[in-house]
Amino acid sequence: MTATSTAPGPAPAQARPRAVAARLSEARLGLARGGIEIWQTLTYWPDLLQALFFSAASVVALVVMRGHHVPGTAFSLGSLTLPGVIGMNIAVTGVTGVTALLAIDREDGTLLRAKATPGGMSAYVIGKIVLTAATVLLGLTLMLIVGLLAFPGLHVTAIGWLTLIWVAALGLLATIPLGILLGSLIADPRFIGVIVLPFAGLAAISGIFYPITHLPGWLQAIGQVFPMYWLGLGMRAALLPGALQSVELDGSWRLGYVLLALCGWATLGLLAAPPVLRRMAQRESGSKVMARRERAMLRRT
Amino acid sequence: MSDVAAEVRDLRMLYGANEVLSGVDFSVRTGEVVAMLGPNGAGKTTTIEILEGFRMRSAGEVTVLGQDPAHAGEAWRARIGVVLQSWRDHAKWRVRELLRHLGMYYARYGTQEIARPWDTDELLDVVGLSAQARARVGNLSGGQRRRLDVAIGIVGRPELLFLDEPTAGFDPAARREFHELVHRLTDLERATVLLTTHDLAEAEKLADRVIILAGGTIIADGSPDELALRLSGNAEVRWTRDGQRFVHPTDQATTFTRELFRQFGESVEDLEVRRPNLEDTYMALVQEYEQ
Numbered sequence: 001m002t003a004t005s006t007a008p009g010p011a012p013a014q015a016r017p018r019a020v021a022a023r024l025s026e027a028r029l030g031l032a033r034g035g036i037e038i039w040q041t042l043t044y045w046p047d048l049l050q051a052l053f054f055s056a057a058s059v060v061a062l063v064v065m066r067g068h069h070v071p072g073t074a075f076s077l078g079s080l081t082l083p084g085v086i087g088m089n090i091a092v093t094g095v096t097g098v099t100a101l102l103a104i105d106r107e108d109g110t111l112l113r114a115k116a117t118p119g120g121m122s123a124y125v126i127g128k129i130v131l132t133a134a135t136v137l138l139g140l141t142l143m144l145i146v147g148l149l150a151f152p153g154l155h156v157t158a159i160g161w162l163t164l165i166w167v168a169a170l171g172l173l174a175t176i177p178l179g180i181l182l183g184s185l186i187a188d189p190r191f192i193g194v195i196v197l198p199f200a201g202l203a204a205i206s207g208i209f210y211p212i213t214h215l216p217g218w219l220q221a222i223g224q225v226f227p228m229y230w231l232g233l234g235m236r237a238a239l240l241p242g243a244l245q246s247v248e249l250d251g252s253w254r255l256g257y258v259l260l261a262l263c264g265w266a267t268l269g270l271l272a273a274p275p276v277l278r279r280m281a282q283r284e285s286g287s288k289v290m291a292r293r294e295r296a297m298l299r300r301t
Numbered sequence: 302m303s304d305v306a307a308e309v310r311d312l313r314m315l316y317g318a319n320e321v322l323s324g325v326d327f328s329v330r331t332g333e334v335v336a337m338l339g340p341n342g343a344g345k346t347t348t349i350e351i352l353e354g355f356r357m358r359s360a361g362e363v364t365v366l367g368q369d370p371a372h373a374g375e376a377w378r379a380r381i382g383v384v385l386q387s388w389r390d391h392a393k394w395r396v397r398e399l400l401r402h403l404g405m406y407y408a409r410y411g412t413q414e415i416a417r418p419w420d421t422d423e424l425l426d427v428v429g430l431s432a433q434a435r436a437r438v439g440n441l442s443g444g445q446r447r448r449l450d451v452a453i454g455i456v457g458r459p460e461l462l463f464l465d466e467p468t469a470g471f472d473p474a475a476r477r478e479f480h481e482l483v484h485r486l487t488d489l490e491r492a493t494v495l496l497t498t499h500d501l502a503e504a505e506k507l508a509d510r511v512i513i514l515a516g517g518t519i520i521a522d523g524s525p526d527e528l529a530l531r532l533s534g535n536a537e538v539r540w541t542r543d544g545q546r547f548v549h550p551t552d553q554a555t556t557f558t559r560e561l562f563r564q565f566g567e568s569v570e571d572l573e574v575r576r577p578n579l580e581d582t583y584m585a586l587v588q589e590y591e592q
Contacts, residue, residue: 022375025409032402040393047393110390113453115355117406118379285355286385286465287346293388 026119030126037131054092055139058085059146066150075244079153082143083239084208087231089139090168092199094175095182097132100192102183107296109289111281121281125180132179133172140168147239160238163255167234170262174227177269184273184280199228208232211247220249230261303367306331306461306493307352312361314347314517321347323517325361329461334487334494336508338501338583343514345497349465352495353383366461379410379417382459382492384467387450392439396430397421399438400452407457418456427489428452428482444475451482455492462486464496468503476503483507501580513583515590521582528582535581539573 041047062078062085070080105111105124114124147154156164182195205215205223212220212229223229236244237253245253307329314322322344329335337345350356351363354370354377363370368377391399404418411417425431428448433441441449447467454462464483468476480503486492498504504511505525513521513528521528536554540547542565551557554574561569577585 021409029402029405032405036394036398036402044393105390108388108390108392109385112355112385113390113403116353116378116383116385117403118375118410118457119406123406285350285353286383287350289388290386 022119023122026122027126029119029123031130033123033127034130034134037127038134041131041135051135052139052142055089055143058089059143059150063146063150075153076151079147079151080240080244081209082147082151082154083235084206084232086140086143086147086239087167087171087233087235088203088206088208088228089143090136090171090231091175091202091226091228092196093136093139094132094172095179096192096196096199097135098128098176098179099183099186099195100189101128101132102180103186103189103192106183106187106280106284107189107289107292109293112284112286112289115281115284125277128180129176132176136172137168153241154239155241156239163234163238167231167238167258167262170259170266171227171231171234174231174262174265174269177266177273180273181269181276184276202226202228205229206232213247213249224249224261227262227265230258234258234262304331305329305364306333306366307495308362308364309348309352310362312348312351312363313359314344314351314356315359321517322358322361325514325517325519327512327519327522329493329495331460331493332487332491333509334483334507335496335510335512336504337495337497337512337514338499338504339514340587344517345514346465348514349463349495349497353381353463354378376410379407379457380460382454382457382462384450384454384462384464386465386469387446389439392437394438395434396436396438396441396449397425397434400424400449400456403453404456410457415458415460417458419458421456424452424456427485429478444471444478447471447475447479448482451479455486455490458490459492461493461495464494466497466499468498468500476500480506501578501583505579511579513586515587520590521586525579528586529577529579531582531586535577535585537575539571539575540569541571542568 041051059082062082065078065081066076068077069075070077102111105128111121111124114120117123148156186192186195202223203209205219206212206226206229207215207223208228212223215223233248233253234255236248237255237258245251248254305328309325309327312322312325313320321342325344325348327335337348339345347356351358352365352370354365354373357371365373366377366380370377394402401421404421404424407417422431422434425434428451430445430448430452433445438446438449451467454464467483468479471479483494484507487494494507496504496507508525510522510524511528512519521531536551538549538551538554538557538561540561549557554576558572558574561572
């Protein structure tokens, strides 16, 4: 067998590196895109205010609560609540941040432009993930800095920092794909307000402001389905003294379950979001954007 | 490069029971500028969106730059330019920053013949936006924004450029500027262009060939001159003699005029032969079709 094949077309061995090179180039462009948009957010105060509003408002509220103590202890209510709020912020911003960006970009044609550009859709999505992750981490940093300065009750060990990092990272993985999923399903940016509402309800049953152990069993069960509870719990585990785990369910931080729950949501989101996003993107066209533009103009007048 | 940039055979599009395109056939040769005309709802935008790969067709064969747009990949996308009607997308980006960023997507698709993308500053100069390079996209005027749309559409040096109603909402000066820009592009780049428009003067000015679409089929296909010739029976000769104004419709304008001079010689003044222009042809063809 010495005959050499001269079949046309790239051999599979060459096709693979090319596909890899394409993915790498899309990733690089996505990072560049995300970087530019992060810079735009940081240098444009209305955007910066919007990005940090939730974190800033939470911190202010908690600082006000500083004087109140957990009944029967010398531990301030603010210090007890802050970690849960940090977890909640990851869940809320991670999901609704991307949802809002996608819905707005679909209406104004940003997404269609991405679709008209080679490799544009992948880079666009990567860019949005980078921007959202940065927004979440910026809020987290702000809350953490203020928290550590204002609440002497918080003391973080080396293991605590490690826990904080993996819970935050998994939290982003668990929530951003869900945001992409929701953003692909919601056709009209006016509905973004509607999806924020369930988050308020979810916060009430996720043990963020009020211990989940005080809720009836069925609400506890519902609360434990969603990532918000696990993000709150994970952050409390990272930032609060070990003794406080006695007030949690099972009297434990249950970090194994935190890992399991967040990985589960991440898997679900990563499997479900790409096909739904692709389907949505496939339907985008110039006339659709024009039709939305006309509807939006009518709304305004 | 193949001689045919786009080929459409028996293209059909159904929305529910409503047939928007009922068997459209045409082809676009490489280097040609083709204008697609037709009343609203004739199917122009649907056709162009199918060719752009943005919309799935119901039936028929479509080949654009050698591939079926419904299944073509990103390398094909890199050879196509689409000028989108912008609205408020990328409002926070700066003009140069956006153009440079979008150009980078094409870098890996450059060939020996076609270096991709277009140099950002050179392109800004071509579309006349050098002075606005640092401006936020959201602060551009309507005309400037449209020129940016064109720049984005051509930043990858497309072999085939789609323009869907490119001058809708332009004032006459902006329209003229835009026409000059398209001329410069087709001269410089030898790009193939497919555009839709409602402005018949625009089609006459820009297009090598005109396709008229009505009710989901093509009712005319030819150069503006060829189409006008179809109506040449309706030429008008006007003149004055002894201070009196005459108008005579004829299908033999040249013979008639020769006869006119032979008979009246120098007393014929202000002679004018008016051939039907594209607008007359268009109106006549569409009316004919509607009856």
